[in-house]
Amino acid sequence: MTKNQIHEWHERLEDGRKQYIRAYWNSREWLFRVAHPDGEEWMPLEIPPPERWLELRDLLFRKYQRKKLPWKYVVDLDKKLEDMGIKIEAEGDEPQTEDD
Numbered sequence: 001m002t003k004n005q006i007h008e009w010h011e012r013l014e015d016g017r018k019q020y021i022r023a024y025w026n027s028r029e030w031l032f033r034v035a036h037p038d039g040e041e042w043m044p045l046e047i048p049p050p051e052r053w054l055e056l057r058d059l060l061f062r063k064y065q066r067k068k069l070p071w072k073y074v075v076d077l078d079k080k081l082e083d084m085g086i087k088i089e090a091e092g093d094e095p096q097t098e099d100d
Contacts, residue, residue, distance in 0.1 A: 005073075007059050021045075023056045030056070030080075050086050057081060057088065 005025040010018050022042060024031045032052055033042035045052065057077050063069040078088055 007056060007063075009055060009059055021052065021055065023052075023059075050084075053077075053081055053084070053086055 004027065006022060007024075008020060008022045010020045013019050018037055020035045020037075022033045022035070024033065032045040032048040034045050035042045057074070060069060060074050060077055064071055064074050081088060
């Protein structure tokens with residue numbers, strides 16, 4: 001992967017507020033940060049849950065489909081997910097962890 005990539009998405013919390021998630025590739029590792037619109041700064045997410053990794057994988061895959069990102073970036077992330085024990089299933093299947 002090239003260095004210094006930033007990928008960002010948002011989700012709605014149960015109370016209706018938005019939460020922004022940012023995944024930052026610093027040429028060696030992925031760093032995750034979280035922010036709220038009413039917050040002042042990005043807070044680090046030290047140990048991202050498997051759901052965050054899968055959201056990042058989905059985001060990279062969609063960027064690949066729109067020809068915004070090379071396929072090798074998706075493959076590299078898939079390898080990292082496999083090393084962490086997060087299994088990616090075929091299209092239409094739910095990704096699972098080895099703990100399930």
